[in-house]
Amino acid sequence: MEVSSVMNSSEEQGRPAEPPVTGTGILGSAISRAAGFFAFWLALTDANSGDLAAGLAAAVAATWASLRLMPAEQWNLNPVKLARFTLHFLRQSIVAGTDVALRALDPRLSLRPGYVVYQAQLPPGTKRNAFCAVMSLLPGTLPCGSAEGNGLTIHCLDVAAPVVEQLAAEEALFLRTFGGAQRND
Amino acid sequence: MNLALDIFTVSAVSAGALFFLAGTVGLLRFPDSLTRLHALTKVDNLGLGLVVLGLLPQTNGLFGALKLVSIWLLVQLSGAIVTQLIAGTVRRRGSNG
Numbered sequence: 001m002e003v004s005s006v007m008n009s010s011e012e013q014g015r016p017a018e019p020p021v022t023g024t025g026i027l028g029s030a031i032s033r034a035a036g037f038f039a040f041w042l043a044l045t046d047a048n049s050g051d052l053a054a055g056l057a058a059a060v061a062a063t064w065a066s067l068r069l070m071p072a073e074q075w076n077l078n079p080v081k082l083a084r085f086t087l088h089f090l091r092q093s094i095v096a097g098t099d100v101a102l103r104a105l106d107p108r109l110s111l112r113p114g115y116v117v118y119q120a121q122l123p124p125g126t127k128r129n130a131f132c133a134v135m136s137l138l139p140g141t142l143p144c145g146s147a148e149g150n151g152l153t154i155h156c157l158d159v160a161a162p163v164v165e166q167l168a169a170e171e172a173l174f175l176r177t178f179g180g181a182q183r184n185d
Numbered sequence: 186m187n188l189a190l191d192i193f194t195v196s197a198v199s200a201g202a203l204f205f206l207a208g209t210v211g212l213l214r215f216p217d218s219l220t221r222l223h224a225l226t227k228v229d230n231l232g233l234g235l236v237v238l239g240l241l242p243q244t245n246g247l248f249g250a251l252k253l254v255s256i257w258l259l260v261q262l263s264g265a266i267v268t269q270l271i272a273g274t275v276r277r278r279g280s281n282g
Contacts, residue, residue, distance in 0.1 A: 043251035097231025100224050101204055104211030113220050115276075133265035137230055142223055144272030155219045155272060 029072035034063040073126055076179035085177040089134065096139035103157065114159035117151045118167050121175065124150075131174050138170060190242040197239025204232030218275045226268045233257055 041055035103110055122128040124146070132143040132152065141163060142155040156163050211224025237257045244250045 040255065043248055043255060046248045093227075093231055093234065096227040097204055100211060100227045101207035101231075104207050104214060104224055104228070109214060111215065111220060113217070132269060133262070136226060136265045136268050137261065139227070140223070142219065142226075142272050143269055144219070144276045145269075153276065155223075155276075157220060157223050 026067070026072045030063055030067060033066055034059050037062040037066075070126060077177075081177045085173065088173065089137075092138050096137060099139045100157070110158075112158045112160055114156060116154045116156055116159060116163045117147045118154050118164055119149065119151050121150075121171055127178060130178070131171060134174065135167065135170065138166075141167065194239045194243055197235050201232045201235030201239065204228050204235065208232060219272055222268050222272055226264045230261055230264060233260055 038055060038059040041051075041058055045051045045055065120128060120131070122131055135141050135143050135154070140157045140161060143152050144155050145153050147153045154163065154167070205228070208224050208228030211228060212221050215221045215224055234257055237253045240253055241250050244253060
């Protein structure tokens with residue numbers, strides 16, 4: 001979730017109802033992204049008043065670049081769901097780190113590495129990239145490129161583990177939190 | 186109160202250092218590039234998280250804390266993305282080194 005935290009604050013105004021991204025949606029994104037960048041600048045400079053002008057210019061430039069590189073998109077965020085996802089993600093980070101640490105320190109080095117193909121529900125795009133970033137920090141999984149169809153090739157530390165089921169559960173939670181794929185079903 | 190915070194800092198930072206050590210052991214022991222990537226990203230992310238968490242009570246106010254948390258978020262973000270790029274390259278080349 002941390003991956004998308006930059007966008008979280010930025011897309012909150014982009015509520016649904018209107019079709020994909022309207023002019024006001026883009027303006028809303030621009031304003032909230034600029035506010036986020038400026039807040040980051042304040043944190044970095046301890047809100048030193050001598051640096052405010054440079055910070056404003058940097059925030060404008062960063063917003064321009066971010067809109068070019070990552071166009072405004074609907075994220076429909078709900079703070080409660082987001083908090084729940086964050087907690088879940090932190091718990092999974094602890095599980096993931098402990099899991100790998102124990103495997104590394106285990107004298108028998110219990111690894112059964114291999115590839116698994118996971119059919120993602122999310123279509124290619126920013127959200128799927130965000131999900132891949134989350135996945136790379138989950139226990140035992142590491143996305144390494146796309147596969148046939150809408151598949152993702154996942155490298156796992158233990159192919160005997162129910163990797164596909166775990167990923168399906170993670171993706172379902174991701175979809176519930178960030179609003180989903182534009183599926184036509 | 187200060188003593189309690191100091192004890193918290195020492196324990197959390199030590200726990201973080203232990204995870205970094207385990208990650209390094211994994212980097213040396215794991216058999217190929219992809220398994221080594223698992224060791225680096227996951228363990229270092231948790232280790233750095235614990236170090237940041239432990240240092241939070243020692244910061245000089247809100248801005249110091251925000252800076253520390255930003256460091257952790259940026260490392261997480263770059264780790265999550267760079268790992269996938271390296272993993273994709275390794276898979277395409279089929280190298281096992």
